[in-house]
Amino acid sequence: MPRRSLAPRASAAGDGPSMTLAGQVLALMRNDILELRLEPGSKLLFETLREKYDVGLSPLRESLSRLVVEGLVVGEDRRGFRVAPITEEDFYDLASLRREIEILSVTRSVERGRDMWEAELSRAFRHMTELDAKRSDYKQEWSTRHQAFHEALVSACGSPRLLLLRRQLFDQFMRYQRIAPRHVWRSAFHDTDHKTILDAAIARDVEKCRALIKTHIKVSDVIVEAIRVLADKPVA
Amino acid sequence: MPRRSLAPRASAAGDGPSMTLAGQVLALMRNDILELRLEPGSKLLFETLREKYDVGLSPLRESLSRLVVEGLVVGEDRRGFRVAPITEEDFYDLASLRREIEILSVTRSVERGRDMWEAELSRAFRHMTELDAKRSDYKQEWSTRHQAFHEALVSACGSPRLLLLRRQLFDQFMRYQRIAPRHVWRSAFHDTDHKTILDAAIARDVEKCRALIKTHIKVSDVIVEAIRVLADKPVA
């Protein structure tokens, strides 16, 4: 019974029909890492992965290689791979670079964005804020829409490289956000940052946007605390 | 007769003794691309690569996957890989992002660098300028030392992520530089930019450093012209 966990060839969903096996595994593993289903720092055994994703070694190896360059997996020659660890140091580094990159992206986007961009941005904002809080997949869905909002914000920046990099840093940052206890998420849902950012963007106030983004991406104490807690119980 | 083009296991050089085959191929291919021995935009046939690097498919595939994320190779599902094309658009994008990243790196480095950093930077500068112009491998060697100088300049920035990204962008930028005709290189050897940058860095004049780097990384007409020439004779 092959292809257990994977779509039975050519799914109707957005993941793509003629996608290569390695590509599918890459996407799955990336999600599993970003959503902490694969524990930070944990060893990635080929045998385990082979069962989990029901593929051979070649696609696995390929996916892992790509994830190494993306910074979500670390690999040591001849002693395998592990999920990129979560450390306080790394979080500071990550936050600091993401801040700069987001500022850069938003600056250019606000400068260059046209009507279409404005409309899409507003739409993304509504889509995020009008989400029914009673849904069972609230947290998951809010994450998606939150990401979409930030993506819409910078989408007009005009630089493929910048967009790609920004997305990678955003993803990595969200992995850190996720380790925070539940009540932190609650407050995130209701913060006023995004409304303010939206208004400044529509008003084409570049300087205000930069300032807002700068404070929006913060190294919150709660997360640093969560990192410390995590560090105390070392992984396999 | 296996391992033709590769070191016969455990070389004394810096490339590492216990390096994995895939790792060696990755390094070789990266160089071949950056130094234009693999033509921009050209198709990368597995059979050809297998002969060229004398390895099986697994290490090849792994290397290519990594290079895709690094931006030196592009791959389409089920129709293989090709060397990342060189285009005018991409050059502008690359230059613009590299400029920002270099400015960021140099800023932090100058702010944080200590005596050791100063010393190393000066040493790197001398090493670059005192190179014997009569050497047969002048161009190649100057490139190496030029890269080393820029690396020394930012080495104190304190962010692994930033350093990695900077290096990737630097490499990609140099690939574009290389397509310029020979006489452009000549003038690059004798420019005064680096001396000025060195002085400003040692004097801890952050603002001046930023300004200097900003103009140092320019989209020169000569290169744009070279790109256009290249675009007229399409590749295989």
Next chain:
DNA sequence: TATAGATTTTTTATCGAAAATAATGTCAGA
């Protein structure tokens, strides 16, 4: 001549076995 369809050839993607290496366990001797 142009074109659609079928056929062949070329090329890529995947698997499982085998080789190479690292990790672990065992045991004799100090």
Next chain:
DNA sequence: TCTGACATTATTTTCGATAAAAAATCTATA
């Protein structure tokens, strides 16, 4: 009990074969 050599086991890395897909070629027909 500790240490180091040796053997055993676990894991990673690589190869070659095979399946799947895409590209190229050919052919018959309008």
